[in-house]
Amino acid sequence: MSTRPTTLADLTAAELSAGYRAGDFSPVEATEAALQRVSERDEALNAFVLVDEESALASARESAQRYQDGAPLGPADGVPTSMKDVFLTKGWPTLRGSRLIPEDGPWEVDAPAVARLREAGAVLFGKTTTPEFAWKGTTDSPRYGATASPYDTSTHAGGSSGGAAAAVGAGMGPWTVGTDAGGSVRIPASFTGTFALKPTAGLVPMYPTPPYGTLAHAGPMTRTVTDAAILMDVITGYDPRDWCALPTPRTSFVDGLGDGVAGLRMAFSRDMGYGTNDPEVERLVEQAVHALAEAGAEVEEVDPPFTDPIEDFHVLWFTAAAKVLEPYGQEALDIVDPALRNGVEEHRGDTVMQELAATALRQAMGAAMGEFHQTYDLLLTPTMPITSFTTERQSPEGWRSDLWTSWTPYTYPFNMTQQPAASVPCGLTSAGLPVGLQIVGRRHDDATVLRACRAYEVASGEQFVRPPQPGR
Numbered sequence: 001m002s003t004r005p006t007t008l009a010d011l012t013a014a015e016l017s018a019g020y021r022a023g024d025f026s027p028v029e030a031t032e033a034a035l036q037r038v039s040e041r042d043e044a045l046n047a048f049v050l051v052d053e054e055s056a057l058a059s060a061r062e063s064a065q066r067y068q069d070g071a072p073l074g075p076a077d078g079v080p081t082s083m084k085d086v087f088l089t090k091g092w093p094t095l096r097g098s099r100l101i102p103e104d105g106p107w108e109v110d111a112p113a114v115a116r117l118r119e120a121g122a123v124l125f126g127k128t129t130t131p132e133f134a135w136k137g138t139t140d141s142p143r144y145g146a147t148a149s150p151y152d153t154s155t156h157a158g159g160s161s162g163g164a165a166a167a168v169g170a171g172m173g174p175w176t177v178g179t180d181a182g183g184s185v186r187i188p189a190s191f192t193g194t195f196a197l198k199p200t201a202g203l204v205p206m207y208p209t210p211p212y213g214t215l216a217h218a219g220p221m222t223r224t225v226t227d228a229a230i231l232m233d234v235i236t237g238y239d240p241r242d243w244c245a246l247p248t249p250r251t252s253f254v255d256g257l258g259d260g261v262a263g264l265r266m267a268f269s270r271d272m273g274y275g276t277n278d279p280e281v282e283r284l285v286e287q288a289v290h291a292l293a294e295a296g297a298e299v300e301e302v303d304p305p306f307t308d309p310i311e312d313f314h315v316l317w318f319t320a321a322a323k324v325l326e327p328y329g330q331e332a333l334d335i336v337d338p339a340l341r342n343g344v345e346e347h348r349g350d351t352v353m354q355e356l357a358a359t360a361l362r363q364a365m366g367a368a369m370g371e372f373h374q375t376y377d378l379l380l381t382p383t384m385p386i387t388s389f390t391t392e393r394q395s396p397e398g399w400r401s402d403l404w405t406s407w408t409p410y411t412y413p414f415n416m417t418q419q420p421a422a423s424v425p426c427g428l429t430s431a432g433l434p435v436g437l438q439i440v441g442r443r444h445d446d447a448t449v450l451r452a453c454r455a456y457e458v459a460s461g462e463q464f465v466r467p468p469q470p471g472r
Contacts (some may be wrong), residue, residue: 008033009171013227015471017075018172020067027067027078031123034080037260038126038172041396044153047166048126049085049144050092054126056080063121077121084164085127086134087111087156087177088208096131097141099335100328112205112242113177113218113235120234126175128163132337133211133324134179135317137187137404139163140393143335146391149192151433158188159404164221165192165397175222175231177204181212182317182404183411185219189423190383190436194225195453196221197228199446201418202246204232205239211324214244215316215415223423225454229253233433246444247250261455262296264448267376275409277385280429285382288426288437291459292380292452304379306369306413310405312358313412317405319348319355339394339402362416366443369417373442381410383423385437410438413466420446424453426460 008030011019019025024158034336042048060324063153072078088094088111093103110118117124132141139144147162150170154223157166161178165188166264168176178185180198191195195217210216220231228251237248253371277285322344325332333341372379386396386407393401405412414421420443423436437456441449 001366007171009037011174012224013079013174013209013222013230014075014224016079017077020072020078027063027123028057029061030078031056031080031125034125034171035172035270037170041150041172043185043443044148045129045150045157045166045170046145046147047157047163047170047200048082049095049129049163051126052092055268059123063123066121073119074234075230075362076117079122079175081117081122081124082126082160082164082167082173082176083114083124084129084176085115085130086180089124090115090125092127093145094127096134096144097130097133099143100332112207112239116237121232128161128167128176130160130163132340133321134160134181134184135321135337136160137183137408139188139303140391142335148389148391151193152388154390155433156391158191158388160184161196161221162188165189165196167195168221169194170194170225175220175227177218177231177235178221179210179218180415181207181210181216181218182313182415183408184431185221186383186411186421186423186436188440189221189312189409189425191386191388191434193225193425193428194221195225195228195422195424197232197422197446197450198238198414198420199232200246200443202242202244203249204235204244204448205237205242207239209243211319212320214418215320215417221439222324226254226257227455229257229450232246235331256447257451257454259451260295260451261292264297264377264452265375266297266299266378267290267301267302267304267372268299268380269301270382271385272308272381272413274308275385277382278387281382281385281387281435284427284429284435285437288460289380289455291392292456295455295459297452299380302374306365308409309361309365309413309416310409313405315350315354315358315417318343319350324350331418365413370442371421377441377448379440381438381440383410383438383472384411386430386464387431387433387435414440415452419441419443420449422449422453424456426456
């Protein structure tokens with residue numbers, strides 16, 4: 001059972017908004033609490049690459065005045081908010097974890113999610129770490145070093161939105177926005193005991209076009225499902241700069257969030273037919289699935305209708321990475337993360353026919369999952385087969401490969417199919433490390449994914465609002 005928060009830094013966005021409206025405390029006090037938590041915890045975590053206290057406090061004072069005037073802009077008004085350092089932010093550098101990008105800018109454009117948050121009155125106070133060009137499942141880069149989990153600062157926070165997850169998990173702001181092109185919000189959510197949703201592709205617009213194309217999604221990272229639904233209402237909506245952007249939703253993601261799972265048909269796959277899990281991960285995920293069944297879901301154990309698409313994913317991934325590096329010249333390969341260089345060089349000879357074949361496999365997987373969801377509303381899997389591991393390694397001790405996709409087999413397939421997929425915390429191992437349950441839905445049915453995650457939150461008795469765990 002979770003311990004209730006004792007400071008403003010541990011409150012959820014929903015609780016902050018309610019407190020502002022009631023006059024219990026102000027956005028200035030909440031922002032000061034978040035900034036104080038950064039000063040206390042970030043030296044051990046390395047979650048932030050930029051913190052702008054002056055700008056944040058000025059924004060918080062403006063928000064406080066709106067509440068005093070009885071005219072707040074909505075539930076995001078005054079909420080301390082960070083952004084992953086891949087999103088363009090007007091006035092702040094966007095360096096993407098790379099030494100290839102100079103800081104001098106100019107930085108004159110906001111990404112769509114950033115613009116929406118500003119319009120909603122959120123207090124933007126900093127930018128969070130990412131591996132170089134968000135390319136892998138751990139957050140470490142030659143430019144900034146490694147980012148750690150709040151549960152054990154000797155272990156990875158995951159990636160590529162690891163700074164975002166570590167910040168939220170440690171109470172350095174209640175929510176943030178990350179990107180996910182192969183698991184990049186779900187991997188760190190699982191490693192940090194936080195919640196994350198990779199929405200249906202195009203639901204949260206992105207600009208400029210992500211380097212990984214239609215594999216890439218943007219989504220909320222929070223401590224509770226309710227906060228994620230509130231944040232989705234802010235950051236979704238059509239943007240003409242994103243050629244894949246979906247129409248603006250006509251209903252709130254908060255609507256129906258508490259409707260439960262009675263009668264929903266769920267497939268449970270413990271290993272997707274090709275993975276291998278840590279026994280404690282498997283035990284905790286099975287308990288979570290049982291809790292959903294006890295809450296009224298109809299659960300059947302069945303694997304999804306595809307085999308591991310890792311080789312085709314690699315073709316799409318590393319050809320995209322090569323394109324990212326192309327403007328910086330051949331010498332860029334001598335500057336970037338050595339593992340990124342190795343992947344790009346290994347796939348240098350990939351042909352257009354190989355890329356078309358990988359795209360064809362994506363289409364076939366998407367069609368197969370469309371048929372699958374004619375029978376099952378949701379698919380349940382572990383988010384990760386493992387828990388977080390030491391920051392001194394790129395894979396767990398004794399693992400078959402250091403390449404990040406070797407230990408993330410359950411996340412990247414759903415970037416290929418573009419489906420919504422969330423990671424919800426489902427307990428701690430005997431070593432005190434978090435485990436995540438992945439809940440996958442049919443395309444465009446993000447609301448049902450959130451509804452099931454909220455139902456699990458309630459059924460498990462956990463609200464996932466905890467004081468940050470002390471680093472070990």
